[in-house]
Amino acid sequence: MSAQPLSGAALRSRTVSNRLAADVLDAAVAAGVGPDLFAQRTGISARDLTDVDGRIDGVRHARFVEFMCSLSPSIEWLVERRCALFPHFPALGNLCFNARTLRDAIDAFMRFRPIVGEFDFLFFRETADWVQIEYVAEFMPQHCLQALANFQVLATLIRAYDMTGTTLFHVSLTGRAPRNARLLADYFGAPIQFEASANCMRFAASLLDRPFSHYNAPLAPHLLQQAQQKLQQSQRGYRFSASVEQLITALVTDPDNDMPGTASLLARVCERLETSRWTLHRRLRIEGLNFGDLEARVKLDQACRLLGETQRSLSEISEMLGFSSQSAFTRFFRSRHQMAPQAFRQHQQQWNAVSSCESARA
Incomplete structure (x- = not known):
């Protein structure tokens, strides 16, 4: 599966939560890149990041991803930082971590991902033995940082529904191996295949439909309503x-x-x-x-x-x-x-x- 590169009107029409840009800025500063250079290269100022519910237009989102990709492999910030997505988006996190089964949790994540941003796609395939999730980027598909971020988020979610704690993730990424690829293997539980034809993550299908022992049925409708409201809020301006x-x-x-x-x-x-x-x-x-x-x-x-x-x-x-x-x-x-x-x-x-x-x- 592939997507056409975005430009012009298509970029201007998209929005992404500024929480992602704030994370990138923090990682860049920690790696020695000053906030002034970050603002110059991305068009995103400190003022743009003050509103926790703010959105970044597609053009500037593309610029900050391009900026971070241009610094790779000297900055492998995703590898070392781990997943901070769900704490930034509690409406999404609360819904995803209170589902009847992992299947429902993944479905909720894929349905309400536009709360975070609107720049990529996840495809879900299932066989009797395994589940494969493919990530497709609409711009800079030659870099795997975006795919890696999404797979880390999904691995965090999937492990919450694995009571045995034994899930291994078989990940293939289109980009080249970073200098600290070993950390990725430790995180996912198996070596990563780099320079692959597609960004994919596989795990055992037996996890999908096990009842989740911590599921709170009375709370579920309220969490769904909160997620729906947050999605509407994120799309209200456009x-x-x-x-x-x-x-x-x-x-x-x-x-x-x-x-x-x-x-x-x-x-x-x-x-x-x-x-x-x-x-x-x-x-x-x-x-x-x-x-x-x-x-x-x-x-x-x-x-x-x-x-x-x-x-x-x-x-x-x-x-x-x-x-x-x-x-x-x-x-x-x-x-x-x-x-x-x-x-x-x-x-x-x-x-x-x-x-x-x-x-x-x-």
């Missing part, structure tokens, strides 16, 4: 679906644009956002939407506007909005507005006439 909907509207209403079908429309939106179809669908799913939902919403809004504000025929409107025929447009409109387009137009004309009379009397 909704990816809003940008997608704006682009669809611009394409649909462009008088010089031959209205394409759904596949071509999707391709044009991806081109404008500088992202892949796969990434676009994945990010919309996080917000509980899909491309078809947004396309239908835009076309319905524009249909209502054209029916109410213009005298264009139904045939013209259906063609403008990219429907294959007038009958297809009528079926679409009726299914969503519970009336035929012509009936809606008559209703709107009557309403406009009444409104005009009332305004004249006033």
